[in-house]
Amino acid sequence: MADSPGLTGPEPASPSATGRRESWLRRPDPKTAEQEFERLRTLLAGQIERDELREARQTAAGMICLKPDDADALEVFTYLDKELTQLDAPPPPPAPEPARAIQCIAAHANEILALAVSPDGRFIMSAAGDSPANPGAPPAKPGAPPATPGAPPAGNDFGFRLWDVATGKEVRRLHGHTSVTTSLVYGSGGRHVLSGNRGGTLGLWEVETGRLTQRFKGRVKFVTAVALSPDGRWALSGSDDNVIRLWDTDRGDRIRKFEGHAKPITSLAFSPDGRRFLSASQDHTLRLWETDNGRLVRRFKGHETLVWSAAFTPDGRRALSASGCGFFSPEKGHVALDCTIRLWDADTAKEIRRFKGHTDVVHSVAVSADGKLVLSGSEDKTVRLWDLATGEERSCLEGHARGVRSVAFVSNSKHFVSGSLDGTIRVWQLPG
Numbered sequence: 001m002a003d004s005p006g007l008t009g010p011e012p013a014s015p016s017a018t019g020r021r022e023s024w025l026r027r028p029d030p031k032t033a034e035q036e037f038e039r040l041r042t043l044l045a046g047q048i049e050r051d052e053l054r055e056a057r058q059t060a061a062g063m064i065c066l067k068p069d070d071a072d073a074l075e076v077f078t079y080l081d082k083e084l085t086q087l088d089a090p091p092p093p094p095a096p097e098p099a100r101a102i103q104c105i106a107a108h109a110n111e112i113l114a115l116a117v118s119p120d121g122r123f124i125m126s127a128a129g130d131s132p133a134n135p136g137a138p139p140a141k142p143g144a145p146p147a148t149p150g151a152p153p154a155g156n157d158f159g160f161r162l163w164d165v166a167t168g169k170e171v172r173r174l175h176g177h178t179s180v181t182t183s184l185v186y187g188s189g190g191r192h193v194l195s196g197n198r199g200g201t202l203g204l205w206e207v208e209t210g211r212l213t214q215r216f217k218g219r220v221k222f223v224t225a226v227a228l229s230p231d232g233r234w235a236l237s238g239s240d241d242n243v244i245r246l247w248d249t250d251r252g253d254r255i256r257k258f259e260g261h262a263k264p265i266t267s268l269a270f271s272p273d274g275r276r277f278l279s280a281s282q283d284h285t286l287r288l289w290e291t292d293n294g295r296l297v298r299r300f301k302g303h304e305t306l307v308w309s310a311a312f313t314p315d316g317r318r319a320l321s322a323s324g325c326g327f328f329s330p331e332k333g334h335v336a337l338d339c340t341i342r343l344w345d346a347d348t349a350k351e352i353r354r355f356k357g358h359t360d361v362v363h364s365v366a367v368s369a370d371g372k373l374v375l376s377g378s379e380d381k382t383v384r385l386w387d388l389a390t391g392e393e394r395s396c397l398e399g400h401a402r403g404v405r406s407v408a409f410v411s412n413s414k415h416f417v418s419g420s421l422d423g424t425i426r427v428w429q430l431p432g
Contacts (some may be wrong), residue, residue, distance in 0.1 A: 033066050033067075036066060037063055037066045037067055037070075040059050040062050040063045040066070041063065043059050044056055044059045044060060044063070044076065047059060053080055053083060053084055053087075054084060056076075056080055057077060057080040057081060057084060060073055060076045060077035060080060061077060063077075064077060098394075098395045098397070098431060099385055099394075099395045099397055099416075099428050099429060099430050099431055100397075100428065100429055100431075101397070101399050101426050101427070101428050101429075102415075102427055102428065102429045103168050103426065103427040104168075104399070104424055104425075104426050104427075105124075105163055105168045105424060105425040105426070105427070106423065106424055107126050107128070107161060107163065107170075107419075107423060107424060107425045108126065108128035108133065108161070108423045109128075109132060109133055109423055110128040110129050110130060110131060110132055110133055110423060111128060111129045111131050111132070111133050111402075111405075111420075111421040111422075111423065112126055112127070112128050112129075112133075112405060112406065112419040112420055112421065112422075112423060112424070112425065113127055113128060113129045113180070113181070113182055113183075113405055113406075113419075114126070114127045114160075114181060114182060114183050114184045114405070114406055114419070115127070115184065115406040115408065115417065115419040115425065116184040116185050116186045116193065116408065117165075117186065117408045117409070117410055117411070117417060118186050118190045118207075119186060119187075119188055119189070119190045119411055120190055120411065121165060121410040121411045121413045121415070122164065122165055122166070123162055123163060123164060123165060123171065123207075124162070124163045124165055124417055124425060125160055125161070125162055125163075125184050125186070125193055125207075126160060126161050126163065126184075126419055126425055127159075127160040127161075127180075127181035127182070127183075127184055127195070128160075128180075128181075128423070129180050130180050133402070133421060133422050133423030133424075134422070134423070158175075158177045158178060158179060158180060158181065158197070159173050159174050159175040159176070159177060159181070160173070160174050160177075160181050160184060160193075160195065161173050161174075162174070162207065163425065165410060165415070165417075165427060168427070172210055173210070174193075174205050174210045175210070176203065176205075176212045177195065177197045177199070177201060177203070178197075178199060178201075179197040179198045179199030179200075179201065180197055180198045181195050181196070181197045182196055182197055182198055182222075182223060182224055182225075183195065183196045183223060183224065183225050183226045184226070185226050185227055185228050186228075187228050187232050188228070188230050188231070188232060189232065190207070191206065191207060191208065192204050192205060192206060192207065192213070192228075192232070193205045193207055194226050194227075194228050194235055195226065196223025196224070196225070196226045196237055197223055198222050198223070199222075200219070200220040200221050200222060200223060200239070201215065201220075201223070202215070202216040202220060202223055202226065202235065202237050202247065203215050203216070204216075204235070204249060214249060214250075214252045215252065216235065216237075216247045216252045216253075216254070217252050217253060217254065218245070218253075218254040220237060220239055220245065221239045221240055221241045222239055222240040222241075223237050223238070223239055224238050224239055224240055224264055224265050224266060225237070225238035225265050225266060225267050225268045225279075225280075226238070226268065227268035227269055227270050227277065228249070228270070229270050229274040229291070230270060230272060230273070230274045231274055232249060233248070233249060233250070233274075234246055234247065234248065234249065234255070234270075234274070234291065235247040235248075235249050236268045236270070236277060237268075238264075238265025238266070238267075238268050238279060239264070239265060240264040240265075241264075242259070242261045242262060242263055242264060242265065242281070242283075243257055243258070243259055243261075243265075244257070244258035244259075244261075244265055244268065244279055244289070245257055245258070246258070246291065246294075256294050257294070258279070258289055258294055258296075260287065260296055261279065261281040261283050261285070261287065262281070262283040263281050263282035263283040263306075264281065264282050265279055265280070265281050266280045266281055266282060266306070266307060266308050266309070267279070267280040267307075267308060267309045267310045268280075268310070269310045269311050269312055270291075270312075271312050271316045271346075272312060272314060272315070272316045273316060274291060275290065275291055275292070276288055276289060276290055276291060276297065276316075276346075277289055277291055278310040278311075278312065278319055279310065280307040280308060280309060280310040280321055281306075281307060282306045282307070284301075284303050284304065284305060284306065284307060284323075285299055285300060285301060285303070285307065286299075286300035286303070286307055286310055286319065286321045286344070287299050287300065288300070288319070288346060288349075298348075298349040299349065300319065300321065300342075300344050300349045300351075301349075302342060302351050303321065303323040303338055303340075303342065304323075304337060304338040305323055305324060305325035305337050305338040306323060306324065306325050306361075307321050307322070307323045308322050308323060308324065308361065308362065308363050308364070309321065309322040309362070309363060309364045309365045310322075310365075311365050311366055311367050312346070312367070313367050313371050313388070314367065314369060314370070314371045315371060316346065317345070317346055317347070318343055318344060318345060318346055318352065319343075319344045319346045320341060320342070320343055320344070320365050320367060320374065321341070321342050321344070321365070322340075322341045322362035322363065322364065322365040322376060323338050323339070323340060323341075323342075323361075323362060324336060324337065324338055324339040324340070324358070324360060324361030324362050324363075324378070324379070325337050325338065325361065326360055326361050326379060334360075336359060336360045336361060336379075336380075339356075339358040339359060339360055339361060339362055339378065339380075340354055340355060340356055340358075340362065341354070341355035341358075341362055341365055341374065341376055341386070342354050342355070343355070343374075343388065343391075353391045354391065355374065355376070355386050355391050355393070357384060357393045357396065358376065358378040358380050358382065358384065359378075359380045360378050360379035360380035360403070361378060361379040361403075362376050362377070362378045362379075363377055363378060363379065363403065363404065363405045363406070364376065364377040364404070364405060364406050364407045365407070366407050366408050366409055366416075367388065367409070368409050369409065369411055371388065372387070372388055372389070373385055373386065373387065373388060373394070373409075373430075374386040374387075374388050375407045375408075375409060375416055376407060377403075377404030377405065377406060377407040377418050377419075377420075378403065378404055379403035379404075380403070381398065381400045381401065381402060381403060381404065381420075382396050382397060382398055382400075382404070383397040383400070383404055383407060383416075383418045383426075383428065384396050384397065385397075385430075395431075397428060399426055400418065400420040400422050400424065400426065401420070401422040401424075402420055402421035402422040403420065403421045404418050404419070404420045404421075405419055405420065405421060406418065406419040407419075410427075414429055414430040415427055415428060415429055415430065416428050416430070
């Protein structure tokens with residue numbers, strides 16, 4: 001029967017094809033393999049000497065095929081592969097441009113304890129203490145120029161001063177306090193400034209005229225912190241008697257007390273809607289209160305030392321706090337503990353993120369208007385910018401000769417300011 005189409009079997013392989021297959025399957029002659037390995041070794045050495053890394057990697061791979069267990073060949077191939085992987089990797093994105101100082105205002109001959117920026121970003125208000133900004137300098141002779149060029153003469157500097165952000169020039173001085181001003185805050189409209197001092201005086205001032213429009217009634221001890229509600233109806237004061245007081249700004253009357261902290265109040269901040277506020281204290285805690293009824297909503301625990309500053313994020317959903325404690329140890333010298341900034345969930349009091357980098361007490365913290373950046377000032381003489389979403393440090397800014405006590409963003413602008421114990425105010429510009 002004839003074969004059907006398509007059912008024929010394979011044709012016998014030709015002798016030449018069979019020989020080729022057998023040669024592929026045969027292991028190389030050991031003597032020939034050794035000679036090839038040595039040839040490749042010599043070739044590899046020359047390629048490395050000529051910095052021909054890609055060719056050298058191929059040569060090393062060939063050596064491994066001949067001797068898979070050769071430790072030297074494996075080590076050289078691994079090294080070359082790693083080097084070439086790094087060379088072939090795309091370049092990292094350029095580092096963000098750091099912020100930079102654009103102005104230094106020699107504002108006071110004494111230490112700056114507080115500053116506030118007007119809502120429109122045009123003016124800075126500053127207040128100084130009764131200690132000289134340059135304590136190591138010899139006493140000035142009568143009629144001698146101030147130690148800091150451009151600064152007013154030292155002495156009792158109980159008033160506070162208004163500065164033009166653009167020019168760095170003094171606009172006016174506000175007088176009336178008979179004790180050191182410890183805290184300042186602008187009202188949301190920019191027409192008034194609230195101040196507190198060591199003598200227990202709390203005053204509301206008209207910025208345009210420098211006139212004291214309201215002196216709040218009631219016995220108050222050393223005022224350590226102040227805040228104004230967004231609508232300007234309420235003022236808060238914190239004192240070294242551990243008590244927070246709420247005041248009516250129209251009548252000057254005290255509305256209520258908020259008690260619970262075990263040590264002096266250090267910072268106060270209203271929520272964006274004014275219905276709640278934060279308080280920071282030397283008792284290591286941050287607390288959230290309801291403004292209308294005085295109820296303590298929650299306590300934020302986690303700081304190991306004194307809490308110096310508090311702030312809300314613009315949406316009011318999160319809170320920031322800054323802390324630290326420094327002391328001298330005979331064995332270790334200056335020691336600083338818990339020099340951190342912490343981000344909290346305002347509704348649960350849970351810590352979200354911790355910002356680390358400062359090496360001494362963090363005195364002040366602020367949040368940008370868009371809620372993306374955090375600003376801090378520290379006794380380590382630096383001002384630092386942080387990414388709120390990641391906690392990454394964006395800039396570490398040096399220039400102040402002493403600790404930084406106050407920092408603030410300039411609203412709707414690419415600038416921020418810092419006030420220092422060295423008596424100067426610095427205006428900084430954000431990158432970009």
